[in-house]
Amino acid sequence: MSTSARYWREIPQRYRLEASKCKGCGAVWFPPRLVCAECGKREFEPLKLADKGKVRTFTVIRVAPSEFCDEAPYAVGIVELDGGVPIQCQIVDCSPEELKIGMPVRIEFRKVKQEGEAGILCYGYKAVPVR
Numbered sequence: 560m561s562t563s564a565r566y567w568r569e570i571p572q573r574y575r576l577e578a579s580k581c582k583g584c585g586a587v588w589f590p591p592r593l594v595c596a597e598c599g600k601r602e603f604e605p606l607k608l609a610d611k612g613k614v615r616t617f618t619v620i621r622v623a624p625s626e627f628c629d630e631a632p633y634a635v636g637i638v639e640l641d642g643g644v645p646i647q648c649q650i651v652d653c654s655p656e657e658l659k660i661g662m663p664v665r666i667e668f669r670k671v672k673q674e675g676e677a678g679i680l681c682y683g684y685k686a687v688p689v690r
């Protein structure tokens with residue numbers, strides 16, 4: 560299966576911010592997994608994540624991989640969603656100097672990049688500061 564086909568298959572889960580909660584040990588995985596890395600069970604129930612949270616930690620990328628070079632500097636961080644589930648994502652609409660650990664953010668679904676040759680738009684979730 561090609562990369563883009565796999566990407567499109569994942570979009571509904573990304574769009575809904577849907578995680579999987581292990582029926583064995585209760586661990587929550589996002590993106591969802593097929594096998595629990597904590598206990599090895601394969602039974603999960605879907606868990607809708609909150610779309611708000613706060614910044615737990617972040618890094619400012621000043622020298623970006625070539626595909627993102629026109630976006631640098633940009634921030635990526637770990638956002639702890641309400642309910643305690645951490646997700647990694649880009650933090651946008653905010654200068655690096657404004658970023659603070661603990662600042663409230665909401666999660667939005669936005670275009671991440673456009674793949675040149677195929678013209679495929681890739682979407683993903685990003686954190687936007689709540690002011």
Ligand SMILES: [Zn+2]
Nearest residue numbers: 581584595598
């Ligand atoms: Zn488990």
